[in-house]
Structure formats: C-alpha cells, structure tokens
Amino acid sequence: MRFSVAVLFLAVFSSCVVAYDPLDPTGNITIKWDVMSWTPDGYVAVVTMNNFQMYRHIMSPGWTLGWTWAKKEVIWTVVGAQTTEQGDCSKFKGNVPHCCKKNPTVVDLLPGVPYNQQFSNCCKGGVLSAWGQDPQASVSQFQVSVGQAGTSNKTVKLPKNFTLLGPGPGYTCGPAKIVPPTNFLTPDRRRKTQSLMTWNVTCTYSQFLARKHPSCCVSFSSFYNETITPCPSCACGCENKNKCIKSDSKLLSVVGINTPRKDNAPLLQCTHHMCPVRVHWHVKVNYKDYWRVKIAITNFNYRLNYTQWTLVVQHPNLNNVTQVFSFDYKPLVPYQSINDTGMFYGMKFYNDLLMEAGSHGNVQSEVLLEKDKDTFTLKQGWAFPRKVYFNGEECMLPPPDSYPFLPNSAHQGQAFISILIFSLLTLSLVVMW
Incomplete structure (x- = not known):
C-alpha cells in the first residue's frame, strides 16, 4: 500500500515538474473566452489564444484546440476558424449547426480565405509566434456562436477537458476558470466596454510528454x-x-521525396x-x-x-x-x-x-x-x-x-601520466631487486 502511494505521489510530482521550464517559468498558452452577447438559445463568444511563451512558438501545420461540452451545446457558426468535423446534426430541420459534436475540434483558417470568413488575428494556418520573438503575431482569435446553452451568467456551463496540439503533443490544459470580465476600448479610445462573462484556460508544455x-x-x-x-x-x-x-543518395532526386507526410x-x-x-x-x-x-x-x-x-x-x-x-x-x-x-x-x-x-x-x-x-x-x-x-x-x-x-592542460596531463608510469616501473624494479 505504501509503495502504491509513493509511486502515485512520484507520478503526480513528476507531471508537475516536467511542465515547469526554469528558463521561462511563467511561459504558457492562455485561452480566453469572452461572452460578448446573449442569443435566444445561447451566446456569442470571442476566443483568444495568447502564446505567452518567450521562445516556444507553434509552427505549421498549426494549433488544434479541443474541448468537451458540459451539456448538449452545439456550434451554430464559427468566424475565423472551423471545426474539423460537423458530427450528427440530423435532428435539426431548419438551420443546420456548424458542429453538433460533444467534443468539437477547432483549427485556424488558412491565409487568403474570403473576407466574410475572417476575424481579427485569424487565418494564419494556426501559426503562433513566441511572445519574446514577435508579440503581435503571438495571438490568434475566432468568434463562435453557441446554441442549446445557458443564456445568463448563472446558467452557462463552462466547457471542460480542453486539449491543445501545437502542432504535436506536449501541452496539458487545466480546467476553465471564471475571471473578471475583459475590458475593451472603442476605436476612439473614449469609451470602455466589457464582456458579459469571461473564463480562462491555461496550457503548459512538457518536453517529456511531447x-x-x-x-x-x-x-x-x-x-x-x-x-x-x-x-x-x-x-x-x-x-x-x-x-x-x-x-x-540518388533517392534525393526522386520527385516528391521531400513532400511532408500527413503523420509528419x-x-x-x-x-x-x-x-x-x-x-x-x-x-x-x-x-x-x-x-x-x-x-x-x-x-x-x-x-x-x-x-x-x-x-x-x-x-x-x-x-x-x-x-x-x-x-x-x-x-x-x-x-x-x-x-x-x-x-x-x-x-x-x-x-x-x-x-x-x-x-x-x-x-x-x-x-x-x-x-x-x-x-x-x-x-x-x-x-x-x-x-x-x-x-x-x-x-x-x-x-x-x-x-x-x-593544449597546456593536455601537456600537464600527459606529463603527470608519464611520471606516474615511470614511478610505477621504478617501484616494480626495486621490489624485484
């Protein structure tokens, strides 16, 4: 029993330690959900992904964000991103949601998409710069309209089981936590507004898991x-x-040999x-x-x-x-x-x-x-x-x-070895004599 407890403690302790980077102790990726308005059956939220890691970026093919809905929520629309699967939306007769999956997976759009599909800080193929390298390019955003959800601060249930690939494994995300609403300034910077509700998710990286x-x-x-x-x-x-x-090798001249594979x-x-x-x-x-x-x-x-x-x-x-x-x-x-x-x-x-x-x-x-x-x-x-x-x-x-x-160190080392060998030989001759 004691051994099992010790192993469990060691496993938990190790999982905490490996996600800590001594050269970037506060580095993380923070995913912020800002509820901007209520709809008849849910809400519209702006999801912002900030890479606060000083030197670790997300390169192509980019980030992949997933979560599990707390109830039976659906995604009516997404602007600036898309889900990888729609899921089973057969029960909807009129408007069909963008995604009906219990655990949706969202990816960024590629550059050059039509203007009506774009959102601020979107459409970079999921590439996020490191905060220390280019702070302006370390942000990604999209807007999501959620249905069959709560329509007030008291009835909204936070999504859970967040996952982040960047682009491969290595990130571990904590639970969503309600934080003070985000403040926004109007373009003329004379009026301040705020979100109706805000929650954060923090993801940290571990090379051991990657x-x-x-x-x-x-x-x-x-x-x-x-x-x-x-x-x-x-x-x-x-x-x-x-x-x-x-x-x-002559294989390097074969057409397509350098083409990236789906499994990387x-x-x-x-x-x-x-x-x-x-x-x-x-x-x-x-x-x-x-x-x-x-x-x-x-x-x-x-x-x-x-x-x-x-x-x-x-x-x-x-x-x-x-x-x-x-x-x-x-x-x-x-x-x-x-x-x-x-x-x-x-x-x-x-x-x-x-x-x-x-x-x-x-x-x-x-x-x-x-x-x-x-x-x-x-x-x-x-x-x-x-x-x-x-x-x-x-x-x-x-x-x-x-x-x-x-070189001086080498000569000193060689001289020491030579003296040692000579001393041993002399000692052996004396003993034999």
Missing part, C-alpha cells in the same frame, strides 16, 4: 584545439536509423547522432578585452523547413553581449538578478527560415562578447554553453569530459 528523445544536439570546437567534439551517438534515438538517407514522419540524413537539428558552438577568437563565438544551426530533415526558429543559450558571459552579426538577439531575464540567458532568432526575410536538409539547410552567425576579467577563462570548458534550446526543445550536450581542452 517526445521520448531530444530533437536536437550540440557539438563544440575551438581555435585552441583541433579536436571537434561531436554530438553524442544516437542523441535523438536511433529508431529511424534504418529509414535515413545518405547525403549523396521525418526523412533524416544518416548521421551518428540521428538528430533533425544540430547546433554547433565554435570558440573562434580570443582578443584582449573580447572573445568571439560562431554559432551554426544545421537541419538534417529533408521534409521540414523551420519557420521563425528560435535558439536559446545559457552562458554566464551573455550578460556582456557586444554584437550579434547575423541573428537577432534578445536577453531573457526570468530572474532579474541573473542575466545569463539569451534568445537568438532569424532576421525577417533574411534567415528566419531554416531550409530543409541540403546545401541551404543551415544558418550561422558570430557573436562578440566582452570579457569579465574576474570570470573569463578558457579552462575546463567554461567557454561552452550550459544549456541550449532549439524551438523550445532542450538539446543534448556532449559529456563535459569530451569538451575541447587547452
């Missing part, structure tokens, strides 16, 4: 050592080892790490008062372009970034007293798109950092990052004992 293995890895190199520290072998799992394709199955280039993405950190130059790093991101997936990608790095010297040459950069300071984390992302219309695997499947930049003479050193791997995230997913780092070392 996938079994990491989706990226990190390699290191430096100017002071010819050795390149590669990504760990099978860093992202080797399940696709038999399905990968070599970079010089990757087509990876054969590597020892089998990761879709590799981040390389190269310590390039050591000046008197500054030092320079080169960052390169390589895509090994032949079926996926990464739009609006983000790279988050944790390193103590990021508090003195002097210049970033080919990426945009933004410091992340979740704890005001510690400034050791920053987000790199592509410049719009220049390198914000990481192309599929191949000759164009990489982006790179250099970073100039000012030295802090009290902390800067090239010893013991200090010049390499502590954590690396790509598109919000933590990447696997090489083991610390494999980092490029200073």
Whole structure:
C-alpha cells in the first residue's frame, strides 16, 4: 500500500515538474473566452489564444484546440476558424449547426480565405509566434456562436477537458476558470466596454510528454584545439536509423521525396547522432578585452523547413553581449538578478527560415562578447554553453569530459601520466631487486 502511494505521489510530482521550464517559468498558452452577447438559445463568444511563451512558438501545420461540452451545446457558426468535423446534426430541420459534436475540434483558417470568413488575428494556418520573438503575431482569435446553452451568467456551463496540439503533443490544459470580465476600448479610445462573462484556460508544455528523445544536439570546437567534439551517438534515438538517407543518395532526386507526410514522419540524413537539428558552438577568437563565438544551426530533415526558429543559450558571459552579426538577439531575464540567458532568432526575410536538409539547410552567425576579467577563462570548458534550446526543445550536450581542452592542460596531463608510469616501473624494479 505504501509503495502504491509513493509511486502515485512520484507520478503526480513528476507531471508537475516536467511542465515547469526554469528558463521561462511563467511561459504558457492562455485561452480566453469572452461572452460578448446573449442569443435566444445561447451566446456569442470571442476566443483568444495568447502564446505567452518567450521562445516556444507553434509552427505549421498549426494549433488544434479541443474541448468537451458540459451539456448538449452545439456550434451554430464559427468566424475565423472551423471545426474539423460537423458530427450528427440530423435532428435539426431548419438551420443546420456548424458542429453538433460533444467534443468539437477547432483549427485556424488558412491565409487568403474570403473576407466574410475572417476575424481579427485569424487565418494564419494556426501559426503562433513566441511572445519574446514577435508579440503581435503571438495571438490568434475566432468568434463562435453557441446554441442549446445557458443564456445568463448563472446558467452557462463552462466547457471542460480542453486539449491543445501545437502542432504535436506536449501541452496539458487545466480546467476553465471564471475571471473578471475583459475590458475593451472603442476605436476612439473614449469609451470602455466589457464582456458579459469571461473564463480562462491555461496550457503548459512538457518536453517529456511531447517526445521520448531530444530533437536536437550540440557539438563544440575551438581555435585552441583541433579536436571537434561531436554530438553524442544516437542523441535523438536511433529508431529511424534504418529509414535515413545518405547525403549523396540518388533517392534525393526522386520527385516528391521531400513532400511532408500527413503523420509528419521525418526523412533524416544518416548521421551518428540521428538528430533533425544540430547546433554547433565554435570558440573562434580570443582578443584582449573580447572573445568571439560562431554559432551554426544545421537541419538534417529533408521534409521540414523551420519557420521563425528560435535558439536559446545559457552562458554566464551573455550578460556582456557586444554584437550579434547575423541573428537577432534578445536577453531573457526570468530572474532579474541573473542575466545569463539569451534568445537568438532569424532576421525577417533574411534567415528566419531554416531550409530543409541540403546545401541551404543551415544558418550561422558570430557573436562578440566582452570579457569579465574576474570570470573569463578558457579552462575546463567554461567557454561552452550550459544549456541550449532549439524551438523550445532542450538539446543534448556532449559529456563535459569530451569538451575541447587547452593544449597546456593536455601537456600537464600527459606529463603527470608519464611520471606516474615511470614511478610505477621504478617501484616494480626495486621490489624485484
């Protein structure tokens, strides 16, 4: 009995912990329902999805939102989105609802839909930018008319069992909670109105729930050592080892080989790490008062372009970034007293798109950092990052004992080993004598 309770406690505790991101402790996606008017059999609500995550966005094919109605509600109309299934609406003789399912699933509309189907902040194919990258593009909205529902604050029953795919698994949504009504300003900003009723749903992300293995890895190199520290072998799992394709394979010339699949199955280039993405950190130059790093991101997936990608790095010297040459950069300071984390992302219309695997499947930049003479050193791997995230997913780092070392350290180590071997040989000869 005690063992069962302990296992249950551990499972609950783990599920809480994995949804917490120490580099973005307040990051979440908040879904807000604002009831704007009552109808004869229900209400009209504006649903707003805000991505408050600093560096994790939702890329194509976009978000999918689901829930379960508390009673026998139906959706009469949707503007700015659509449900994926209509369900059984055979009992309706006149007007037929847009959806009669007990558990509807809603997706965003694609760009370019007719104007009468659009709503503010809609029709982006479900793509949501990260809050830290582009706050204006981190919002999605649609309007829904609900029937066979309550017609007052006391009779409305909140939907339950919310689910969010973004676009794959990983998000866990809490229950809907009634909050103070949202205030709105008229276009002339002289009059304030408010919703009739408002409730929020908060969804948090867990990489543990999203996938079994990491989706990226990190390699290191430096100017002071010819050795390149590669990504760990099978860093992202080797399940696709038999399905990968070599970079010089003739299959790459087959028409349609790069076309994305409905199940989003990757087509990876054969590597020892089998990761879709590799981040390389190269310590390039050591000046008197500054030092320079080169960052390169390589895509090994032949079926996926990464739009609006983000790279988050944790390193103590990021508090003195002097210049970033080919990426945009933004410091992340979740704890005001510690400034050791920053987000790199592509410049719009220049390198914000990481192309599929191949000759164009990489982006790179250099970073100039000012030295802090009290902390800067090239010893013991200090010049390499502590954590690396790509598109919000933590990447696997090489083991610390494999980092490029200073030549002086190597000579000292070799001298110590030589002295030790010589001493042992001498001792053995003395004993034999």
